[in-house]
Amino acid sequence: MSHPKQPREASRQGASRREFLKVLGAAGATTAAVGCSSDRVEKLIPYVNHPDNTVPGVSNYYATTCRECSAACGIVAEVRDGRAIKLEGNPAHPLNRGALCARGQAALQGLYNPDRYRGPMMRANSDAALEPVTWEVALAALQQLLGTARQSGEAARALFINGHESGSFPVLLDSWLQSNGMPAHLPYDALIDHATVAVNRQAYGVAWPSLRFQNARLIVSIGADFLDTWGATVPQQLDFAEARSRLRDAPRLVYVGSRRSLTGLNADEWIDCRPGSELAIVNALAGAAGSSIESAAEQAGVPVDSMQRLARDLRAATPSMILSGVTTVNAFEVGSAVAALNQSLGNVGRTILPGEPISGFDAAAPVEMVNAVDRMREGQISMLFLRNVNPLFTLPAALEAADAIRRVPFKVSFSSYPDETTELCDLVQPDHHPLESWGDAQVVPNIVGLQQPTMEPVFPTRSTADLLLELGRASGDAQFSAPSYRSWLMERFPGGEAAFAEALQTGLTTGSVGGAGAARPLPAQTRPAPVPLESQTGDFFLHIYPSAVLGDRGANKPWLQELPDPVSKICWQSWIEIHPSAAERLDVVSGDLLTVQSAAGSVTAPAYVYPGVRADTLAMMFGQGHRRASSGEPRAVAGYPEGTVLEGYGRYSAGVGVNPLDVSPAAFDPQSGAFAWTAVKVGVTRAGGHRALVTTEGSARQHGRGIARAMPVSALGQPVDHGGHHFPGDASHEPLPGLRSPLAADAQGAIASGVEHKEKDMYDPEHWSGMANRRWAMTIDLAKCTGCSACVTACYAENNVPTVGAPYQTKRIGMDAIPGGNVAQGREMSWIRLERYYEGDVTTSNFEARVVPMLCQHCGNAPCEPVCPVYATYHAPDGLNVQVYNRCVGTRYCSNNCPYKVRYFNWFGYGEPARPQYAWPEPLNWQLNPDVTVRGKGVMEKCTFCVQRIREAENRAALDGRELEPDEFTVACAQACPSRAIVFGDAADQRWTVAGQVHDERAYHVFEELNTFTAVVYLQKVNHPGEGQPAIEGAGNGAGH
């Protein structure tokens, strides 16, 4: 260039760049027109007979019951044009009161799982593989078997294992079994804390008392992960968050255990006791004879002063609440001591309410499963029926259950999905999914939750209940004369038909069904007594815990696979948690492969250096490690589309992680029959090699950025003193200015008045659209947020966010199918994520964890907007930062310029059915929300503040000829939140809840110093440090460094 560019020329240059892009755009359109002809024939298919009460394009809502765990929360299924598209909590339900956890929401991906059985399967002979057969053939085979069994007397040696559920089905099942001369069924649920159930039965006479966290002034959790999987997690979380939101009167939470679970991370103090030492701690706290705080502290390997503080607090704070959820072989003993302590402290009836029990936890003791497996091995079982259970996955490998099951001459499964145990069966008669079937659940003793079909069955499966009735009718038994399970239920429904009709609307009725209430007697145990932990040799204790996001059956659902573990932030993988000091001693960094070995076996997984586990303990998550019986390419089955995996637990779990139960001995608590998850000391060796962790975490520290902020409870109401320093994120002016926006001043109307705005307005401030007084905004209360991540799954469900981590989505030329491969490269699409940060010294147990949900902040002055060359992101007059997919050309400048890193780029066409990376193989795509565009390849996307819900509410209001009502609707994350931490609404209208909350004394904006004027306002977490507890550095009002 001979001369420097003149400014004017530069601007011309800019204009011509736009022109150039215009040309490109035109070319693109042309290609599209040629590539997929606009004459493409698309059909509009009407109904033959229009069903009543449905309007095409408008959702219907069906109240039903969640069956993903034994708690049986109430759900409302949104059904559009005959397809269930979203699950939300039922607001009228006494347990979950409108909230729903990630696992419950993901039931939809069970319903639409592409690896579901699409009809019955049968084995021609014992060597043959399972092949599809017709229902006639399958039923005839079962009928013949039952006939023979009845005649030969073999029926008495049959065994039916049913996934534990409360309600009427177990009653029907037992009467059917009885009429066939078979013993009563075995209700099994691997995740119920049976030791606690047994303690509760003995101490209070009920299986599970209500826990009233709100009444407590101090909560001590001894390994009871009430925010993870222990008990009825959603109601517990609702109540706990409510208690914490009282700020000054909130209970302090002390967590006693060898590993900080999600519950542990929410605690104000962690007493990192040695596994197996819990009894000594409880005895010392109770002042039992022969115990002392000092000796207990020594035995537990914890500082004496923290134990003394706990003992002192327990005396001072009444009422308190002590929960035991230990999983060692003496769990019952610990639980009994805790129950006695609660009794003596006067907590029973105040924080622990046996008078308001929760039904649903009366399953068989896990040791009964062991006895059943022993009987199979000895050939005492003539036929085995399995429904909703997968014992091969949930029982330790040391039991060698597979061999035992193989010895049963005939095995029938009613499983909807392929799994390890079903793979061994001779006949598979797939049941409907709970969202397709009738049923009921005993929620609390006098309330029944109704389960009703939300849609026509996806596949030609058949309801097991209907099947039992049909078989019963065929054998001429009059008690099975009901034509269907629905009418059988209706006949017995408490309150009769009227109550049934009402329950169809609300999902609930008063009364009780089923035979719940009586404790099952514990069978005689034939197994050798387990070896106590303290007398074992080995380098590390092994603490195994059920995954809070996967549970025992979540691994075949991509939403749950892709949901980062709330503690480790790892997904699509198994990991071994190891303390930093132990890692240093072994010269291990995160990702190095470790082999954990015990007498029972060994597993190899990458290490994850985690400060929340004791230095002498390793921790592993249970929930991954499903396996197929065969290796190599999955067997193609006739009638199933390509890519179907009818082995193991389906395509999404294949090759993902390991099962820690492979190293676990089959140890059971002799008094309760509960499985001891923490029962072994293991050796650990470096396996050699390194596998990158599939983590969504950037840094575990805030590096002074003030993203997740907290204040001690004593600072509430105090003027903020920065000592002359300005911390990033501190509100520097009064009142909070963030909801004003100089760029789009019209958007905020009144609240923006007085703020000078620049010439570059995109809108006319006097715009006639009437939107000038709206400012959609959100508050997130970090004092309530526990980090459970239910909001994340709600967002995936609502906004058609693709999962990208399935192995098949990684498969490209020169690249293998790696679980989570795309996530490891930072290509996850999660519009909202939970960031987890540590404060304080993580080499000690005295560190604090903070979680902060991070989503598009809908900045009033958004850094992403001015850098977009094609005006694909802009500020709407109602305050939304909008991403226009059809304008976006994928430069990614916006993402580069976003300080919050909440914009996600669609790299591989996850939304395009023709591409191998397609995220919703049929029929998973049936779940897609028709109100939200499925984004294609090369397009940037991000949180929209659920603009489709805003529009829907506006449309509804317009139809009724009225204005929007305050708090009339909310966004998906806020709706699901079991902490009720998220509030959404119009900050420009004082009648909305959010408008009041943004002026809370705890309110702050993340990165306020960037003048982004965000619409998301966080309320600081409130810490409750114990008296004399060493201060946690950075845990105050400022940002930690």
Place this chain on the structure above:
Amino acid sequence: MTNRRKWAVVPGLFALAATAIVLSAYSGASTPQGRAPTQPIPFPHNVHVKTVGLNCLYCHFTADKSPDAGLPAVSTCMGCHLSVGPTRPDGSQRVGIDTLQAYWNRNEPIPWVRIHKVPDYVQFPHMRHVNAGVTCQSCHGQIQDMGAPVHQAESLNMGWCVKCHIGESNPPFRARYDCAVCHY
């Protein structure tokens, strides 16, 4: 850089501009305006609307309450055509009704070919438009005069939408026209 070389780029620019014009013209022609695909039944809107006097909402029964206008169920057609049609003497007028009854007897829906379609990234709520008083004809042309087959009267492209939203093509009506009103 010499003047000569500077001028040498001009033909190139012309060529680029020409290509751009051709391409944009071509892309403009890509709207399916005027398309009139053959339907499984030669349904005459004019007979039903003008001769029989049916209101649009009789068949498109959710146009005023749902984003979807709604298609009549086969049973809706048969509500009249159980009696209207079968008594007619054999002839061309019966062809469609025979086909309709065949679908009904087979308990099958009629696979209508879609004519009016906006792309997937556009949300078009019928009820907002209908309740605001936008006539069916504004988007669907003089549908009451159309025999079989129906054709797409308007281009349905974005400029056409926006003209109305800004109050240009249809002055009494104007509505928000920022992107997120329709694109999300």
